[in-house]
Amino acid sequence: MSREPVAVVGIGQTHHAAARRDVSIAGLVREAALRALEDAALTWADIEAVVIGKAPDFFEGVMTPELYLAEALGAAGKPLTRVHTAGSVGGSTALVAADLVAARVHRTVLTVAFEKQSESNAMWGLSLPVPFQQPLLAGAGGFFAPHVRAYIRRTGAPSSTGTLVAYKDRRNALKNPYAHLHEHGITLEKVRSSPMLWDPVRYSETCPSSDGACAMVLTDRTGAARAPAPPAWLHGGAMRSEPTLFAGKDFVSPRAGRDCAADVYRQAGITDPRREIDAVEMYVPFSWYEPMWLENLGFAAEGDGWKLTEAGVTELDGALPVNPSGGVLSTNPIGASGMLRFAEAALQVRGRAGEHQVPDARRALGHAYGGGAQFFSMWLVAGSPPVT
Amino acid sequence: MPENLTAPLVVEFPFTRSLGPVQSAFLTGLRERVVLGVRTRDGRVLVPPVEYDPVTADEIRDLVEVATTGTVTTWAWNPSPRPRQPLPRPFAWVLVRLDGADTALLHALDAPGADAVRTGMRVRIRWAARREGAITDIACFEAHDGPAGHRAAPHDGRFPDPVTSLTAPARLEYTYTPGRAQSRYLDGLARREILGERCPSCHKVYVPPRGACPTCGVATTEPAAPGPRGTVTTFCVVNIKAKGLDIDVPYVYAHIALDGADLALHARIGGIPYDRVRMGMRVEPVWTGDGRHPDHYRPTGEPDADYESYRRLL
Numbered sequence: 167m168s169r170e171p172v173a174v175v176g177i178g179q180t181h182h183a184a185a186r187r188d189v190s191i192a193g194l195v196r197e198a199a200l201r202a203l204e205d206a207a208l209t210w211a212d213i214e215a216v217v218i219g220k221a222p223d224f225f226e227g228v229m230t231p232e233l234y235l236a237e238a239l240g241a242a243g244k245p246l247t248r249v250h251t252a253g254s255v256g257g258s259t260a261l262v263a264a265d266l267v268a269a270r271v272h273r274t275v276l277t278v279a280f281e282k283q284s285e286s287n288a289m290w291g292l293s294l295p296v297p298f299q300q301p302l303l304a305g306a307g308g309f310f311a312p313h314v315r316a317y318i319r320r321t322g323a324p325s326s327t328g329t330l331v332a333y334k335d336r337r338n339a340l341k342n343p344y345a346h347l348h349e350h351g352i353t354l355e356k357v358r359s360s361p362m363l364w365d366p367v368r369y370s371e372t373c374p375s376s377d378g379a380c381a382m383v384l385t386d387r388t389g390a391a392r393a394p395a396p397p398a399w400l401h402g403g404a405m406r407s408e409p410t411l412f413a414g415k416d417f418v419s420p421r422a423g424r425d426c427a428a429d430v431y432r433q434a435g436i437t438d439p440r441r442e443i444d445a446v447e448m449y450v451p452f453s454w455y456e457p458m459w460l461e462n463l464g465f466a467a468e469g470d471g472w473k474l475t476e477a478g479v480t481e482l483d484g485a486l487p488v489n490p491s492g493g494v495l496s497t498n499p500i501g502a503s504g505m506l507r508f509a510e511a512a513l514q515v516r517g518r519a520g521e522h523q524v525p526d527a528r529r530a531l532g533h534a535y536g537g538g539a540q541f542f543s544m545w546l547v548a549g550s551p552p553v554t
Numbered sequence: 555m556p557e558n559l560t561a562p563l564v565v566e567f568p569f570t571r572s573l574g575p576v577q578s579a580f581l582t583g584l585r586e587r588v589v590l591g592v593r594t595r596d597g598r599v600l601v602p603p604v605e606y607d608p609v610t611a612d613e614i615r616d617l618v619e620v621a622t623t624g625t626v627t628t629w630a631w632n633p634s635p636r637p638r639q640p641l642p643r644p645f646a647w648v649l650v651r652l653d654g655a656d657t658a659l660l661h662a663l664d665a666p667g668a669d670a671v672r673t674g675m676r677v678r679i680r681w682a683a684r685r686e687g688a689i690t691d692i693a694c695f696e697a698h699d700g701p702a703g704h705r706a707a708p709h710d711g712r713f714p715d716p717v718t719s720l721t722a723p724a725r726l727e728y729t730y731t732p733g734r735a736q737s738r739y740l741d742g743l744a745r746r747e748i749l750g751e752r753c754p755s756c757h758k759v760y761v762p763p764r765g766a767c768p769t770c771g772v773a774t775t776e777p778a779a780p781g782p783r784g785t786v787t788t789f790c791v792v793n794i795k796a797k798g799l800d801i802d803v804p805y806v807y808a809h810i811a812l813d814g815a816d817l818a819l820h821a822r823i824g825g826i827p828y829d830r831v832r833m834g835m836r837v838e839p840v841w842t843g844d845g846r847h848p849d850h851y852r853p854t855g856e857p858d859a860d861y862e863s864y865r866r867l868l
Contacts (some may be wrong), residue, residue: 187718210610290567298846307790319861403610413758413816
């Protein structure tokens, strides 16, 4: 039996900030969920199941969010499932929810991801003092910076690429009212002269630490027909994982990422992603990951990702806009960051991205990764339903 | 074979919690010796209060004050209290439905023995002498033979200087066992030897060894002796101090592929100015004092390795 086509009919997110002290975690997820319901013109009673995701437990010390948040998400008497795949969790949570609809287990599913970084310290959560082991010697960005250096060595990219990405994403965020960072007066020179934290990664090329949540309502064809606004349709979705460390791992372009993208394109009938995809929301926690993922996801040949960035192709008005929302570089509630990528891709093909709308975006890719390049999840959405 | 190592691992962190409007009113109320609940749309009074109706998912903001007296709905005797439980002597865990409430609150009941506790008994709050806006502002419950308290009365939940967040310290105590492969590795390090293991299937050499190959899923029983010299495959210059690390910045954090190993390990580079470290630089471990792990790696003075020789290890 074929899969039921899946439509995104409701999208909601919180205003993201360094600290949302005005709300509890329950209040935070509620804010995103209500906006998604409102967008879909649905009520709690219309939701058959809830799928929730968040960052690793030590990140904020909430071990059983599915228990604590059931009431805030109207889940009483309904199946409530939690998904857990580190930084990619927002993406995989949405994909689990989509599968419930595609498999005709449920007709309408609410999916939510969140993080309140202000209530904890993610770096602490990542560096527990395991006996007999040397402590991580480099801090948050130090894990990523050597891979960036490897990318630069491998491709000959100029040092300007990293600053161009940051400058672009921070300007895009100025058009996104929900984004955490709104750096009015940002200039390329300010990015370029920001302190070098983990050479070759500068301060302005790193993501912030945010509180925020994202929610989506996914439904079947019947639900889509009732929706008040055009839905986004799922044309392909996949997850892949690989060990964090193994002999032969390519940290610059992990195989799990390449395989995951290839699977999504195969499902969606995409043969030339660079030409056939109109907008990309990818998980770029440090600016250099834009050119790295451009290659990993098949938008550029190996070694050529930085050339797209340098040529302005990934700008909001370029041929392949990347992170029109401002991306993870501007908003990073880790547990929700993956779902925000998926949701922003859906907003683009629904034509509802406001000031950061890519004109005539018909197909968009949402991408998430996490756990030391261990987990990947992606979806491709379009404004028209898949041919069944 | 060396004995398996074990060591305590304590994971603790003072998580903070923004309370939101309902929990803020509830906990601030306790500080003022006022117990607040919420009234649902169908008229039930929930104590402790919640932000969202567990049945209808409605947002609830209709605060009411209930009595400080109530009835035990069920209980369990706790004969041997643990540290940081509400009372240092044996007590009863009780669910108490306060007068005016429709749900019960979990707390401790101070009683001389289990035979002094029964379902249906009347109790009242014993307030803590020092209150700060926390559930522990209720020291415990105690037996009460006075009249029933008032019915739930509307309350605006407003108090001067409200409590808006709390600290929820978490502490987990583990006994950590590194296991056979890592214990053997650590034992070798104590003799300043670096031991690895080779996968019998793909022949890759892992250091540190893990006992199994993550790619092939088979035991890596064949010992290997990579290094001690190796090549810097990539690195970064750390310019900001990581919390809890006593290393002067800037310093170099590098990935080092030991000769004969098929993946890099991570270490600090010393013995050379930070801005002269290069990809391909040849290095060797330096142990200092009683440290089990090499303190850092330093240049050997050999010519740099050719890029092609370590390219696949990046």
